[in-house]
Amino acid sequence: MRVAVIGASGRMGKNLITAIHDASDVTLGAAILKPGSSLVGADAGEIAGLGKLGIAAVESLADCVNDFDVLIDFTTPSLTLENAAFCAKHKKAIVVGTTGLNDEEKAALNECAQQSPMVFAPNMSVGLNLTLKLLATAAQILGDDYDVEIVEAHHRHKVDSPSGTALRMGEVVAEALGRDLKECAVYGREGQIGARTQKEIGFETIRAGDVVGEHSVWFATEGERIEIVHKASSRMTFAKGAVRAASWLEGKSSGMYDMQDVLNLK
Template sequence: MRVAVIGASGRMGKNLITAIHEAQGVSLGAAVLKPGSSLVGADAGEIAGVGKIGVAAVAALADCVDDFDVLIDFTSPSLTLENAAFCAKHFKAIVVGTTGLNESEKAALNEAALQSAVVFAPNMSVGVNLTLKLLATAAQILGDDYDVEIVEAHHRHKVDSPSGTALRMGEVVAEALGRNLKDCAVYGREGLTGARTQKEIGFETIRAGDVVGEHSVWFATEGERIEIVHKASSRMTFAKGAVRAARWLEGKSAGMYDMQDVLDLK
C-alpha cells in the first residue's frame, strides 16, 4: 500500500512518515504540505528526520493523485472533509484521525464512504481501542449501581473539549448501559449542583503543558472504585495505529470502518 501523509511537516505528520518508513507492507507514496511552504520539493524523509527516502513533498493532493492508494489525515474538520471528498472522487481510501467533527461533518464523511473505504476513529491507538472493549465489558457487568466519571487530559494546544476519545468512551459506556449519551452526559460541575443523579456520565477536562493524552474512566459505588486508564506518552502510538489501519484497508470495499474493525474487536 502506498500511503500519503497530509500535514507532513507537523508533529503528527513527521511521526506518520517515520511509522510508515519503519512498517512492513506499506511505503510512503506522497507527503503533502501547506501550499506555499518553503519545504515543498524537500525529501519527505529528511523533513521527518529519517534520512532521504526519495519522496519529494508537494503542496496539494492534486499534485500526487497517482502516487498513493490511501491517505492518512490528522488535520482539521474542514480540511479533512475536503480531503475525504477528493479521495472519494478519485477512489482512494482514507484513514481519518481528526477529532472535533460535529454531526453534520460526520454525515459528510459518511457520504464520502459511499465511494471510498474510510477508517474513522477518534483515537488510532491500539491500546485505546482495546480499552474501549474493556469499558463495554465493565459497564455491562457493573450496570447502573456504579457511577461513571470520565477524566481526560491533553496538551495546552488541543482545541476541542472533551476529547474525541473521551466522548467515544462515554458513548461506549452509555450504549452498554442502554442509555443515550446526549441525555445523560454532564460536562464539568460548578456551584451548588445538587447530588449526583444515578444515570449521569460525567466528564472532566484538563488542558496543560505537553500532555500527549490521558484518559481515566471511573466506575464507583459505595465501598469501591474501579479505574480503567490509558496514558499515551508519544504521538507515535497514534501514528503506528493509523499505519496499521492503512495497511488493513488494502482490498477493502467502500464503506465506513473504525479501529474496532481493524483490530477485529467487534
C-alpha cells in the first residue's frame, strides 16, 4: 500500500512519515503540505528528519493523485471533508484521525465512505482502543450503581474540548448502560448545582503544557472507585495505529470502519 500523508511538515505529519518508513507492509507514496509552503519540493524524508526518501513534497492531493492508495488525514474538520470527498471521487481509501467534527460533518464523512473505504476514529492508539473495550465491559458489569466521570488532559494548543477520545469513551459507556450521551452528558460544573443525578456522565477538561493525551474514566460508588486510565507519551503511538489502519484497508470494500474493526475487537 502506498500511503499519502497530508500536513507532512506538522508534528503529526512527521511522526506519520517515520511510522510509514519503519513499517514493513506500507510505503510512503506522497507528502502534502499547505499551499504555498516554503517546503514544497523538499524531500519528505528530510522534512521528517530521516534523510532522503526520494519523495518530493507537493501542495495538493491533485498533484499526487496517481502516487498513493490510501491517505492519512489528521487535519481540521473542514479540510478533512474536502480530502474525503477527493478520495471518494478518485476511489482512494482514507484514514481519518481528525477530531472536533460535528454530527453534520460526520454524516458527510459517512457519505464519502460509501464510495471508498474509510477508517474513522478519534484516537488511533492500539492501547486506547483496547481501553474502550475494557470500558464497555466495566460499564456492563457495574451498571447504574456507579457514577461515571471522564477526565482528560491535552496540550495547550488543542482546540476542541472535550477531546474526541473522551467523547468516544462517553459514548461507549453510555451505550453499555443503555443511555443516550447527548441526554446524560454534563460538561464541567460550577456554582450551586446540587447533587449529581444518578445517570449523568461528567466530563472534565485540562489544557496545559505539552501533554500528549491522558484520559481517566472513574466508576465510583459508596466505598470504592475504579479508574481505567490511558496515557500517551508520544504522538508516535497514534501514528503507528494510523499506519496499521492504512495497511488493514487494503482490499476492503467501501464503507465506514473504525479501529475496533482494525483490531478485531468487535
